[in-house]
Amino acid sequence: METPVRFSSCRGVAFEVKPHEHHFSISKPISPSSHPSASSNITTNTPFWPRPNSFQIFPSPSAPSSLLRSLSRPSSHFCDVSDQEQQEYDLEEGDPHTPVQNPKPSHPPKNNPKSRLSVILLDQGLFTVYKRLFLLCLALNITALVLAATGYFPYARANPSVFSIGNILALSVCRSEAFLRVVFWLAVTVLGRPWVPLAFKTAVTSLLQSLGGVHSGCGVSSIAWLVYALVLTLTDPFNRSTPIIAVASSILALLCLSSLAAFPLVRHLHHNVFERIHRFAGWTALALLWAFLILTLTYDPITNSYNKDVPSRLFQTQEFWFTAAITFLIILPWVTxxxxxxxxxxxxxxxxxxxxxxxxxxxxxxxxxxxxxxxxxxxxxxxxxxxxxxxxxxxxxxxxxxxxxxxxxxxxxxxVHFAGLPYLVNMYERALVVATGSGICVFLSFLLQRSRADVYLVWVAKGIEENFGKEIKGMVNGYPKEKVIVHDTAVLGRPNVAELSVMAAGKWKTEVVIVTSNPEGSRDVVNACKSAGIAAFGPIWDS
Missing domain, CATH: 2.40.30.10 (Translation factors)
Known part of the structure; x- marks a missing residue:
């Protein structure tokens, strides 16, 4: 009887896959000394899919121990499933692809594995670019607000509504998919050249990925300026209008509601609630903003009355043009x-x-x-x-x-299709894209179309053909085999994706690594690559 092939995966337990006729089975282990690429721990000589231009990932015995950790439970079909679904699947028994031979882990399991929410809230770092942009926007606005309140910024003291509406315009721009599509296109067109320093490209990538920090920082700042405007109005007995105060207070309440709904805890646990509050509260606030403009421009504090006609100076005010721009940005995607x-x-x-x-x-x-x-x-x-x-x-x-x-x-x-982090692959000369599970979808177009960058792929998933179908499998299989690593966890168990990504980036000498996975997986890959001196980016919770 032929000896079963022995593998390891990421959870500390060895397991075996018995040879059979399945396309994803491995006939025999590959000796590190028998292949010229063994030093990289990546081999491509044994067919993974049944065609000449095929590929596979097989950890060699000389690979680092962290890459060869094994699993004690069956891995999920998708590496980007939710925490609850992952736990439910992990409790299932009897995965025919990965029979466990040694139930005792060589490394003690974590008592309190981190949830997706804890990764989002706590593991993103204290000084990420997102948070720096948030603090920068808030600091600039608070400084201007303090100067206005103390009399050192008379224009701001006389026009606090301009600053409040201006912040709303800035946060709308940062979320305008049509505007950002143009910005991303300009970034790729201007910076996607060999002579542009890599450090500058990665800085721009980090900035564009983290514009949500400007969005949230301006949102909080607009609330602060509106509170200041209300305080000035309430303390001025000669310029106090009950309708104006009522409308401004309603706008303030809606802005506060939108901000609370966007808080990470609420947004993660009740995303549909966040989306609907953000949309309908925003639309209502915009309608009230137009009412606020008309009321403030028609109000006569001397007679404490309102002119029936909107004055011609409406078109001469900054508030009008700011509000018109906000309205255009909000309506634009709905027109399409x-x-x-x-x-x-x-x-x-x-x-x-x-x-x-x-x-x-x-x-x-x-x-x-x-x-x-x-x-x-x-x-x-x-x-x-x-x-x-x-x-x-x-x-x-x-x-x-x-x-x-x-x-x-x-x-x-x-x-209007919008540009995200994957679009910035075009800015680089050589890029490694890393995907787990269905995250592969954002990168497949780079395999089907000619792009600016020389793109390499690492894909970790379970049951490629069974779960994703022959069409998706064929797209990956049609790409040059020397540029692709596919790790099917149904055959090889779950790898250390972070270390695998570092090794692949070193092997192919890529300038940047872009990963699409669950929050914890993306964080691990990005941190591992940065520790190895490789620029890396993954989606953040508010990217």
Missing amino acids: VRRVPVQISAPSGHASIIKFSGGVKPGLLGRISPSPLSEWHAFGIISDGEKEHMMLAGAVGDFTKSLVSNPPSHLWVRG
Whole structure:
């Protein structure tokens, strides 16, 4: 009888995979001395998929122990599932792909594994670029506010509403997908050249990824300026108008409600509640802002009355143009909303593929919705740039699960596709993209279309064909094998993705690593790469 092949994975328990005829089985271990690339702990000579241009990842016996840690429980189908789903799956027994041979871990398990929420709230660091931008915006506004209150900034004291509305305009710009699409395009066009210093490219990438810090900082600052404006109005008996105070107070209440709903704890645990409050409270506040402008410009403090006609000086005020710009930015994405036919297929109960007409450039993301006023979901777009594009949706929530169980014939979409972190791959000469599970979708377009960057891929997932289908598998398999590492956890167990990413970046000498995983996984990869002196970026909770 042939000796079973022995592997290890990330949880400290060895296990064995018996040889069989399955395409994902490994016939025999590869000796480090028998392959010229063994020093990198990455081999590609044994077929992983049944075609000449195939690939695999196989940790060699000389690999670091942290990479060869094994698992004591079956790994999940997707590495980016929620914490609750991960725990439920971990409690299942009898994974036929990874029979556990030694139930006793060689490393003691953590007593209190960190939840996704703790990673979001506590493990992002105290001085991230996001938080620096937040503090910078807040510090500048508080400084100006203190100077105005103490009489050293008379313009601000006379026009506090200008600063409040100006901050609302700034936060709207930072969330305008159409405006940011232009900004990202300019960044790639101007900086995506070999002579631009790498340090400058990574600084711009970090800045663009963290613009949410400006958004939140300006949001809090607008509240502070509006409070100051109300205090000045209430303490001035000759310029006090009950309707103006009532409208300003309502705007203040709505801004505070929106800010509280955006707090990480609320946003993470009740995302749909956050989204609806942010949308409808924002729209109501904008309508009241127009009322506030008209009331303040028609109010005559001498007669304590209002002129019936809006004065011509309305168009000469900063408040008007600021408010008009805010209105334009908010209305713009909704003008492009339309209901389109879709084709949805489910390669497994764990994911669905949604197809649309029209080609899309690599690195862009799109939003879809079953009901446009209630919820929107963003997904990476997969396209060859020609006739159609598609989205890969892991079934981890109510909406995404319904795509598998009850696929609709039409969905609502926004016509403007927005640029995110993956789009900035085009800024670099050589980039490593790392994905776990369905996170691969944001990078597949780079494999199907010619891009500025020389792109390399590491993908860790379970049951590639079983869970993602032949079409997704074929897209990855069609890319040059020397640029791809696929680690199927159904065969090899769960690896140390962070160390695997560092080794791959070193092997291919890439300038940057961009990862799409769950919060903890992204954090680990980014930290490991930075410790090795490699620029790395992953999605943040408010990116």
